[in-house]
Amino acid sequence: MNEQTFKDTLTTPLTDEKIDRALWHIRHKNSRFRICTLAYSICGRRIPYVMWGEGQHLLLYVAVHHAMEWLTGNLLLAFLEELSEDTKETSRLYQQFRFVVIPCLNPDGVSLVLEGANPGHVLYQRQVRMNEGSTDFSHWQANARGVDLNHNYSVGFHEYRALQIEKGIYGGAPTLYAGTYPESEPETSALCGLVRMLRPSLILTLHTQGEEIFYDAPNATPSRHKMAEALASLSKYQTGKAEGTAAYGGLTEWAVRCGIPSFTIECGKGENPLPASCGEAIYEQVRQVFFCAPQLSLL
Numbered sequence: 001m002n003e004q005t006f007k008d009t010l011t012t013p014l015t016d017e018k019i020d021r022a023l024w025h026i027r028h029k030n031s032r033f034r035i036c037t038l039a040y041s042i043c044g045r046r047i048p049y050v051m052w053g054e055g056q057h058l059l060l061y062v063a064v065h066h067a068m069e070w071l072t073g074n075l076l077l078a079f080l081e082e083l084s085e086d087t088k089e090t091s092r093l094y095q096q097f098r099f100v101v102i103p104c105l106n107p108d109g110v111s112l113v114l115e116g117a118n119p120g121h122v123l124y125q126r127q128v129r130m131n132e133g134s135t136d137f138s139h140w141q142a143n144a145r146g147v148d149l150n151h152n153y154s155v156g157f158h159e160y161r162a163l164q165i166e167k168g169i170y171g172g173a174p175t176l177y178a179g180t181y182p183e184s185e186p187e188t189s190a191l192c193g194l195v196r197m198l199r200p201s202l203i204l205t206l207h208t209q210g211e212e213i214f215y216d217a218p219n220a221t222p223s224r225h226k227m228a229e230a231l232a233s234l235s236k237y238q239t240g241k242a243e244g245t246a247a248y249g250g251l252t253e254w255a256v257r258c259g260i261p262s263f264t265i266e267c268g269k270g271e272n273p274l275p276a277s278c279g280e281a282i283y284e285q286v287r288q289v290f291f292c293a294p295q296l297s298l299l
């Protein structure tokens, strides 16, 4: 593997061009990767996903529900680069599992964070209004029309709406607005469709930050507890249950309700947005989680 390319993957901003280039590169290096389209975002950006492996057990890894947490997309691109290497470990994983990897669920949000709003776009005035009149979008978490994608799933949606109103959020906002109904957004609706169709054996959803692994504790089965502890010991992260607003309407809660073992990995520690320069150190913490979670999910 080219060390410099790998370092660049982890430490440079997550643009559409970078994702396309990285996926093209791994596909070029290893023809067993399939690059597919999950959906098109509100602003028409393609949301790609990658399929790799021919095993029975299907695993879904998803990054960047939240725009300013785009660093998580770099982690999955780095993981894909490692999978594209021909090694003993990758050929074992290829035979035993099937990976579905979504490096960036929210490309419109990431573009707002990294490049700001486009004054020529039809949503420009609305986006600035949702951002309380500011053109600084560096702390934006939602999609292009102000829906927080990780509150747009059906489990806990109505309870969450009550909390949201208590917080004075009635419509599109930089963060925490759940949308008008569950799966109202093209990004979440396509992802739920994919999950219903593929029925993965495991879902890992990446966020920043906190160095924590959230799952359905305390209601989880003993094997789920065991898996959470194993993931925690691989990453040196803490385990726990999401609390407050984070406990409602998210992908992990929805997938658990659908009977799919699911974990939220809060990567790294610090204040969001974590700087790209943290990418290499965070990848070192979580790479074993990415590689070992498939095997652990069989226990």
Ligand SMILES: [Zn+2]
Binding pocket: 065, 066, 069, 150, 207, 208
């Ligand atoms: Zn998040």
